[in-house]
Amino acid sequence: MFTIKNYVMANTIEDAYRLLQEGKSNAILGGCAFLKLGAKRIGTAIDLSKLNLDQINETEDTIEIGAMTSFRAVETNEALNKYFNGVLPRSVASIIGIQFRSAVTVGASVYSRYGFSDFITALLVLDTEVELFKSGRIPLDQFLQDGAPRDILTKLVIKKSDIKASYQMMRNSAVDYPILNVAISKGAAGWKIAVGARPQRAALAMKAAKLLDSGEPKDADIEAAVNTAVEELTFGSNSRGSKVYREAIAKGLIARGIREVL
Numbered sequence: 057m058f059t060i061k062n063y064v065m066a067n068t069i070e071d072a073y074r075l076l077q078e079g080k081s082n083a084i085l086g087g088c089a090f091l092k093l094g095a096k097r098i099g100t101a102i103d104l105s106k107l108n109l110d111q112i113n114e115t116e117d118t119i120e121i122g123a124m125t126s127f128r129a130v131e132t133n134e135a136l137n138k139y140f141n142g143v144l145p146r147s148v149a150s151i152i153g154i155q156f157r158s159a160v161t162v163g164a165s166v167y168s169r170y171g172f173s174d175f176i177t178a179l180l181v182l183d184t185e186v187e188l189f190k191s192g193r194i195p196l197d198q199f200l201q202d203g204a205p206r207d208i209l210t211k212l213v214i215k216k217s218d219i220k221a222s223y224q225m226m227r228n229s230a231v232d233y234p235i236l237n238v239a240i241s242k243g244a245a246g247w248k249i250a251v252g253a254r255p256q257r258a259a260l261a262m263k264a265a266k267l268l269d270s271g272e273p274k275d276a277d278i279e280a281a282v283n284t285a286v287e288e289l290t291f292g293s294n295s296r297g298s299k300v301y302r303e304a305i306a307k308g309l310i311a312r313g314i315r316e317v318l
C-alpha cells in the first residue's frame with residue numbers, strides 16, 4: 057500500500073503543478089486504484105478533484121474529456137456513444153466492473169501509458185490530442201512515444217468526424233487484463249490499425265493500414281493487411297500469453313475489426 061505524508065486539495069491547476077515540482081516524491085492523485093497496488097511513499101499528494109476536470113464537453117468540432125473523468129462516465133456519455141460507433145465506451149466496458157470504472161480516471165490512465173490499456177488503443181485510431189499543463193497540446197501518438205515527465209494531463213481533445221471504428225480484445229477471463237487489444241478505424245484520411253497489450257503499449261500499424269486505402273478492401277487485401285501488421289509490430293511474451301499466441305490472436309482480431317468497420 058502507498059503512503060502519503062501531506063495531502064493537498066489543489067485550488068488551481070497552477071498550484072497543483074507548482075506543488076508537483078516542489079519534490080520528487082510529490083504525486084498527482086487520480087482514482088488511486090493503481091497507486092494502491094504499489095508501495096510508493098508520496099510526499100505531497102495532490103488532489104485535482106476541485107478543478108472541474110471531471111467533465112465531458114462537446115464543442116462544435118471536438119469532444120473534450122477532462123482528466124478526472126471516470127471510465128464509467130466515458131462508458132455512459134451520450135456523445136461518446138454517438139460518435140465513432142461508440143469505440144471509446146466499448147473499449148472500457150470490460151475493465152473489471154462498474155464500481156471500479158466509477159473510480160478510475162482518464163487522465164491517470166493515459167498519462168501512465170500502460171501497455172495493457174484498453175482505452176489508449178481505442179483513442180489511438182481517432183484524431184486525439186493530449187493536453188498537458190506545461191507541454192501544451194500534443195498528438196496522442198507523439199505523447200505515447202515521448203511522454204511528458206512531471207507534467208499534469210488536464211484533458212483529451214478528440215476531433216469530431218464521421219470516422220467508423222471497431223474495438224476488439226481478448227482476455228483469459230472476464231475481469232483480467234487483456235492479452236491483446238485492437239482498434240480499427242476508417243475516416244476521410246484513411247484507415248488506422250492500433251494494437252496494444254502486445255504486451256508493449258499500443259502502436260499504429262502504418263504499412264498495414266496503407267494496404268487498405270485503395271478502394272473497398274477485398275478478402276485478399278484484408279489478409280495482406282493482417283500479415284503486414286503482425287510483421288511490422290513487435291509482440292512479446294508474459295504470464296498472460298506468448299509472443300506466438302499474441303501474433304495469432306492479432307491476426308484474428310485485426311481481420312474481425314476491419315470487417316466490422318466495412
Ligand SMILES: Cc1cc2nc3c(=O)[nH]c(=O)nc-3n(C[C@H](O)[C@H](O)[C@H](O)COP(=O)(O)OP(=O)(O)OC[C@H]3O[C@@H](n4cnc5c(N)ncnc54)[C@H](O)[C@@H]3O)c2cc1C
Nearest residue numbers: 084086087088089090091160161163164165173174209233
Ligand atoms: C487491479 C487493476 C486491474 C486493471 N485492469 C485494467 C484493464 O483490464 N484494462 C485497462 O485498460 N486498465 C486496467 N487497469 C488500469 C485502470 O483502468 C486505470 O488506468 C488505472 O487504475 C489508473 O487510474 P487511476 O485513476 O486509478 O490512477 P492513480 O492510481 O490515481 O494514478 C496512477 C498514476 O498516474 C498519475 N496521475 C494521476 N492523474 C494524473 C494526471 N492527471 N496527470 C498526470 N499524472 C497523473 C499518478 O500520480 C500515478 O502515478 C487496472 C487497474 C487495476 C488497479
